[in-house]
Amino acid sequence: MEMTLDAPLDMHLHLRDGEMLEIVAPLSAKDFAGGLIMPNLVPPVTDLAMVRAYRKRIEEAMGEAVFKPYMTLFFKADYSPAFLEEAREEILAIKLYPAGITTNSEGGVKGFDLATLSPVLGVMSDLGIPLCVHGESDGFVMDRESEFIPVYERLAGAFPDLKIVMEHVTTAAALGALERHENLYATITLHHLYITLDEVAGGLLRPHLFCKPIAKRPEDRAALREAAFKAHPKVMFGSDSAPHPREAKEAPGCAAGVFTAPVALPALAQLFEAHGALENLQAFVSDNARRIYGIEPPAKKVTLQKTPMRVPAGYGEAVVPMFAGEELAWSVARAG
Amino acid sequence: MEMTLDAPLDMHLHLRDGEMLEIVAPLSAKDFAGGLIMPNLVPPVTDLAMVRAYRKRIEEAMGEAVFKPYMTLFFKADYSPAFLEEAREEILAIKLYPAGITTNSEGGVKGFDLATLSPVLGVMSDLGIPLCVHGESDGFVMDRESEFIPVYERLAGAFPDLKIVMEHVTTAAALGALERHENLYATITLHHLYITLDEVAGGLLRPHLFCKPIAKRPEDRAALREAAFKAHPKVMFGSDSAPHPREAKEAPGCAAGVFTAPVALPALAQLFEAHGALENLQAFVSDNARRIYGIEPPAKKVTLQKTPMRVPAGYGEAVVPMFAGEELAWSVARAG
Numbered sequence: 001m002e003m004t005l006d007a008p009l010d011m012h013l014h015l016r017d018g019e020m021l022e023i024v025a026p027l028s029a030k031d032f033a034g035g036l037i038m039p040n041l042v043p044p045v046t047d048l049a050m051v052r053a054y055r056k057r058i059e060e061a062m063g064e065a066v067f068k069p070y071m072t073l074f075f076k077a078d079y080s081p082a083f084l085e086e087a088r089e090e091i092l093a094i095k096l097y098p099a100g101i102t103t104n105s106e107g108g109v110k111g112f113d114l115a116t117l118s119p120v121l122g123v124m125s126d127l128g129i130p131l132c133v134h135g136e137s138d139g140f141v142m143d144r145e146s147e148f149i150p151v152y153e154r155l156a157g158a159f160p161d162l163k164i165v166m167e168h169v170t171t172a173a174a175l176g177a178l179e180r181h182e183n184l185y186a187t188i189t190l191h192h193l194y195i196t197l198d199e200v201a202g203g204l205l206r207p208h209l210f211c212k213p214i215a216k217r218p219e220d221r222a223a224l225r226e227a228a229f230k231a232h233p234k235v236m237f238g239s240d241s242a243p244h245p246r247e248a249k250e251a252p253g254c255a256a257g258v259f260t261a262p263v264a265l266p267a268l269a270q271l272f273e274a275h276g277a278l279e280n281l282q283a284f285v286s287d288n289a290r291r292i293y294g295i296e297p298p299a300k301k302v303t304l305q306k307t308p309m310r311v312p313a314g315y316g317e318a319v320v321p322m323f324a325g326e327e328l329a330w331s332v333a334r335a336g
Numbered sequence: 337m338e339m340t341l342d343a344p345l346d347m348h349l350h351l352r353d354g355e356m357l358e359i360v361a362p363l364s365a366k367d368f369a370g371g372l373i374m375p376n377l378v379p380p381v382t383d384l385a386m387v388r389a390y391r392k393r394i395e396e397a398m399g400e401a402v403f404k405p406y407m408t409l410f411f412k413a414d415y416s417p418a419f420l421e422e423a424r425e426e427i428l429a430i431k432l433y434p435a436g437i438t439t440n441s442e443g444g445v446k447g448f449d450l451a452t453l454s455p456v457l458g459v460m461s462d463l464g465i466p467l468c469v470h471g472e473s474d475g476f477v478m479d480r481e482s483e484f485i486p487v488y489e490r491l492a493g494a495f496p497d498l499k500i501v502m503e504h505v506t507t508a509a510a511l512g513a514l515e516r517h518e519n520l521y522a523t524i525t526l527h528h529l530y531i532t533l534d535e536v537a538g539g540l541l542r543p544h545l546f547c548k549p550i551a552k553r554p555e556d557r558a559a560l561r562e563a564a565f566k567a568h569p570k571v572m573f574g575s576d577s578a579p580h581p582r583e584a585k586e587a588p589g590c591a592a593g594v595f596t597a598p599v600a601l602p603a604l605a606q607l608f609e610a611h612g613a614l615e616n617l618q619a620f621v622s623d624n625a626r627r628i629y630g631i632e633p634p635a636k637k638v639t640l641q642k643t644p645m646r647v648p649a650g651y652g653e654a655v656v657p658m659f660a661g662e663e664l665a666w667s668v669a670r671a672g
Contacts, residue, residue, distance in 0.1 A: 201477055
């Protein structure tokens with residue numbers, strides 16, 4: 001059995017930099033036609049010279065594969081209208097992080113005072129630059145996303161023409177907000193479709209499945225699956241693939257992030273097939289994103305086959321993927 | 337500032353065996369007058385020859401310190417009345433594990449069919465042998481303890497003269513059950529008084545704080561603290577100190593257990609003092625257990641002083657305690 005995806009897109013991707021970029025960029029570039037590249041480097045990507053230089057480093061690391069890195073800026077409340085107008089030509093979106101909420105987010109937004117954020121958000125709305133948000137409060141870890149929903153709703157109500165993407169949603173509650181505001185959208189990761197907190201901490205503790213936002217309850221996963229399997233028109237695939245070296249994961253303080261880029265399409269095919277939803281995979285991994293972002297990715301067909309993929313124990317000897325050492329029912333047959 | 341505790345007791349203690357026993361037994365024996373020793377060895381402690389041999393190994397590992405190991409048997413539904421009558425002289429309690437719910441619990445109880453358990457529970461009730469229970473269902477990790485409460489209540493109702501100890505309670509709901517059944521009691525650990533899931537997984541993931549039952553919500557911790565700080569008469573200190581080698585904790589699959597024995601009294605004094613509850617520490621760490629179990633521990637005074645304790649990074653070079661490398665406000669001045 002085979003299925004061919006037309007221009008699969010990963011709309012939330014951490015490619016990192018330096019050696020890690022060299023390891024992981026070719027893996028995304030092999031299977032996907034493009035991806036939305038997160039800007040939380042150290043220092044974060046906050047000007048156009050940094051955007052251009054990072055895009056160049058990505059393109060050099062990708063190898064020969066056809067892959068379009070859609071670039072983002074790290075949200076700052078003091079971006080000028082002139083800067084944003086120029087930036088529009090170089091980026092697809094701006095990513096907003098609450099300060100300190102996840103890896104390399106220390107320079108993010110403190111508090112969500114609309115008066116402070118409004119000048120930039122107003123210009124983004126006028127220019128049609130979507131806002132991507134890591135939506136978590138600083139509350140109890142299981143409540144952070146649901147506590148942030150009022151912020152999403154306040155932003156969506158104040159800027160009805162601004163496209164706001166709730167990134168890597170993990171709860172039924174967040175999906176509920178999609179229905180209340182026309183301008184709210186969401187990405188869903190691979191790992192949140194597969195796991196709950198049980199897989200992270202219900203048996204042995206699994207650092208390679210530890211991520212922000214943390215995986216939630218079974219009923220939350222069920223809601224995410226329902227939205228993905230029917231390819232809810234406001235929902236896109238975004239892996240949030242977030243590699244760390246093994247020594248940063250198997251440690252007394254384990255960094256947050258699940259590395260899924262090289263297994264994403266086979267694992268999605270396996271899950272969608274198991275739930276009779278293969279026919280909607282194309283919309284989930286490409287069509288919805290094209291429509292929501294108004295993009296036309298490079299021509300690329302990726303053919304999946306129902307032939308097992310043996311997932312490596314690690315890439316570059318030090319980066320452990322989800323499903324390391326396991327077998328997935330599907331694999332990528334060819335792409336181009 | 338000093339305070340002297342009279343015969344502090346740790347009513348839930350894992351001393352392990354072999355090399356680990358050699359490392360950890362002296363640390364408990366130094367600070368405590370006695371402890372209830374958990375039987376989940378491999379194989380579990382299920383006959384009196386094993387009880388005697390394990391007690392002997394513990395006493396040899398303890399060194400010169402005054403410390404009474406109160407022994408337990410691993411619950412089996414097929415213990416005979418004659419065996420239990422003989423066992424009563426050698427053990428203080430019997431520990432029941434649901435099968436597979438925590439470290440070395442594979443031989444535990446499957447399902448909680450009263451008809452199957454009743455013969456042994458009836459004899460235990462008649463003989464006055466308390467039942468200690470690891471009370472977790474096999475459900476979602478955050479719900480396991482609250483889902484088990486109906487089992488506690490069924491057992492407590494069916495055997496009103498059997499003392500049942502809900503071990504290492506982590507939820508407000510479990511404490512609520514104490515009020516509904518005269519014969520229900522509880523132990524509370526050090527780490528569940530200190531941490532919630534936020535400390536385990538809210539920042540970086542902390543494998544050395546990963547335990548079963550997993551730390552719960554802030555409101556649960558508040559309820560545990562309230563019960564401990566007032567030394568609720570049905571609540572006892574039980575550390576559930578559960579050492580693992582470092583390589584079993586900082587690993588792709590991290591074993592459950594927090595190693596707290598060597599820091600327990602200083603950390604309790606620090607916490608109780610911070611909440612104005614030092615006057616109730618004696619009842620929490622000794623008097624309640626003496627009354628509930630009807631025991632008279634060996635004479636031993638342990639004096640704590642408000643002089644900092646620098647917690648070692650590890651014991652035996654391989655076992656990492658809670659608060660490793662940190663400073664506690666109190667330390668043990670002398671014991672004897």
